[in-house]
Amino acid sequence: MTEPEPENRTDIRAFYLLGFVGLGDLQVPLFCLFLVIYFVTITGNILIISLVVTDPHLHTPMYFFLGNLSCLETCYSSNILPMMLANLFYGRKRSISVTGCMMQYYFFAIFGVAECCLLGAMSYDRYVAICKPLYYSTLMNGRICLQFIVGSWINGLFVMSIVLYLLCQLNFCGPSEINHFFCELNPILKLSCSDTHLVEVVTVFISYMCILLPFFLTLASYIFIISTIIRMSSVSGRKKAFSTCSSHLMVVSIFYSTLMIVYIFPKTDGLRDINKVLSLFYTILTPLFNPLIYSLRNREVKEAFKRAVAKLYATGRIHHCNLL
Numbered sequence: 638m639t640e641p642e643p644e645n646r647t648d649i650r651a652f653y654l655l656g657f658v659g660l661g662d663l664q665v666p667l668f669c670l671f672l673v674i675y676f677v678t679i680t681g682n683i684l685i686i687s688l689v690v691t692d693p694h695l696h697t698p699m700y701f702f703l704g705n706l707s708c709l710e711t712c713y714s715s716n717i718l719p720m721m722l723a724n725l726f727y728g729r730k731r732s733i734s735v736t737g738c739m740m741q742y743y744f745f746a747i748f749g750v751a752e753c754c755l756l757g758a759m760s761y762d763r764y765v766a767i768c769k770p771l772y773y774s775t776l777m778n779g780r781i782c783l784q785f786i787v788g789s790w791i792n793g794l795f796v797m798s799i800v801l802y803l804l805c806q807l808n809f810c811g812p813s814e815i816n817h818f819f820c821e822l823n824p825i826l827k828l829s830c831s832d833t834h835l836v837e838v839v840t841v842f843i844s845y846m847c848i849l850l851p852f853f854l855t856l857a858s859y860i861f862i863i864s865t866i867i868r869m870s871s872v873s874g875r876k877k878a879f880s881t882c883s884s885h886l887m888v889v890s891i892f893y894s895t896l897m898i899v900y901i902f903p904k905t906d907g908l909r910d911i912n913k914v915l916s917l918f919y920t921i922l923t924p925l926f927n928p929l930i931y932s933l934r935n936r937e938v939k940e941a942f943k944r945a946v947a948k949l950y951a952t953g954r955i956h957h958c959n960l961l
Contacts (some may be wrong), residue, residue, distance in 0.1 A: 649813045651732045652828070656724035656818040668725035674925055675718045681928035682707035682714075685938070692941040698777040699766070700937070702759045705786050709755065710924035713748040716741060717819045717920050724818065735809060738820035743801045745819065749896070749919070750793035750847045756889055757851030758785040760858035763885075768865045796843050803839060807831040817913055819920070823899070844900040852893045859886055888930050892923045 657667055689695045689704035720741075724731050733741070765776050800822075810830040817824045822840060826833045862882055869875045895918040 649735065649809050649811050651734050651813065652738050652809075652820070652825075653730040653732050653814045654720065654724060654818065654820070655730050655814055655816050656721055664725050664728055668722060671718060671722055671725065671921070674921060675714060675722065678714045678718075678921075678925045678928075679711060682711045682924070684942070685928050686711075688938060688941045688945060692944065694944075695937060695941055698762055698779075698782045699759075701782050702755065702762060702786075706752070706755055706759070707928055709748055709752055710927055713745070713752070713920070714924045716744050716748065721818045730814070733820065738815070738825065739801060739804055741820040742804075742822060742825065743797055745920075746797045746800065746822075747790075747793040750796060750843075751789045753847050753851040753893075753896075754789035754792055755786070756892070757854040758789065760855040760889075763882075764858040764861055767862050792847070796847060800836070800840055800843065803836045807833065807836070817916070819916075821899075821912075821916060823912065841901065844896075848893065848896050848901065852897075855889055855893075885930060888923065888926050891926075892919050895919045 657664065685707040686704050689700045689707075695704075720731065720733070762777055762782075765773050769776065804825070807826075807829040808831045809828055812828060815821075815824045815828065826836060859882060863879075866875055866879060866882070895915045899912050899915055899919075
């Protein structure tokens with residue numbers, strides 16, 4: 638007897654992002670909400686980049702890092718939110734090619750890994766500034782800061798190129814619906830008809846290296862920072878430092894904790910159900926809060942903004958007088 642031939646499988650060429658489709662009357666309010674969030678995020682981050690580049694008073698290591706963080710957040714949001722807004726606007730699931738989906742996840746992951754490394758570098762910068770002020774100019778000179786920035790991007794590109802190569806070896810035979818608002822790794826792997834064990838092991842290892850290590854570096858830096866602040870003699874200085882550190886630590890904690898739940902914790906059915914909601918924190922809310930917490934509350938940034946507005950006003954008056 639001849640054995641039956643295996644059932645033919647047709648590789649699919651496109652995925653369908655379900656997003657938040659099917660919420661009925663909530664789709665229009667959600668569209669308006671996320672549109673406002675996207676506009677505020679892009680505007681706030683571009684404003685910070687412009688101020689850091691144009692104002693000489695902000696040409697310091699801390700603001701060099703903040704400017705790069707804002708650039709990263711702008712790319713991060715623009716990679717995800719436009720397609721999510723299109724899904725909500727049209728009110729139906731939108732198709733994306735398999736290649737396009739892979740590239741969206743690839744760039745999202747590069748930005749995510751780079752942000753983890755950059756946040757770790759920023760916490761180290763604050764540690765040196767507060768705990769080792771006499772060595773700050775030596776330990777955080779321009780060359781070292783540039784190495785931190787370039788290293789963050791190279792690390793993201795390198796490790797995620799490995800994951801992208803492994804993803805490209807997978808076959809997708811259906812179903813083709815991704816129950817998420819962007820091409821996130823775990824929903825993609827669930828649709829593959831290939832063995833995904835190697836991809837899962839590699840991504841868990843990378844998650845430990847690229848999320849936990851910067852997180853513990855950040856945590857250790859803030860422990861030393863807080864212990865130094867407690868020993869300060871000035872009460873007003875202590876309150877100001879605590880206010881800044883607590884805000885920074887809150888945003889960093891939300892970012893890292895949601896990432897760890899999604900990518901490191903065991904993939905139980907209960908966690909799968911809430912992963913979409915948790916993803917909102919590190920993909921949408923963190924890019925919104927970072928410019929507000931890290932920069933726009935700072936006195937130096939406010940003064941730089943006032944100088945920029947005054948300069949634009951003076952330039953406009955001169956141009957108006959020349960026209961007259």
